[in-house]
Amino acid sequence: MAKAYYSTVFEQPAGEVWKIIRDFNNYPVWVRGAGSSEIEDGKSGDTVGAVRNVLYRERRIRQRLLAQSDVERFQTYEFAGPATLPMTDFSATLRVTPVVDGDRAFIEWWAVFDCDADRRVELAQTLTGWFESWLESLRDEMALRPVPAET
Secondary structure (H helix, E strand, O other): OEEEEEEEEEOOOHHHHHHHHOOOOOHHHHOOOEEEEEEHHHOOOOOOOOEEEEEEOOEEEEEEEEEEEOOOOEEEEEEOOOOOOOOEEEEEEEEEEEEOOOOEEEEEEEEEEEOOHHHHHHHHHHHHHHHHHHHHHHHHHHHHOOOOOOO
């Protein structure tokens, strides 16, 4: 198995970041290049087993939510149908963890997958680059939102 991994720190609180990510159907809200998205079969975007059907840069992508926790602020998903890259047994996790110092958020996104041995490094680098790009897009979206008032 191969693994792709990317992490970063956001200046916003983990709970605020999670509010955007937690809805599996919110992809177009925070991922540049994502067009329409819908959850199939009338399920909600936070239902384990929900399949999101996203148009991303003119490619149709279907992904199934495998696990989600509001307590631990993570979601794990897989492809529902063929992967968009030459790989199998793909599973990805996106997690938001509070950073106590400064009330910030540590965000990590990783995927494990299988593929031809001679493509592992290339495909891991591709995914890592995508994770970085998508999290930068989320950072831009977060910057547009008002800072929540302290209570």
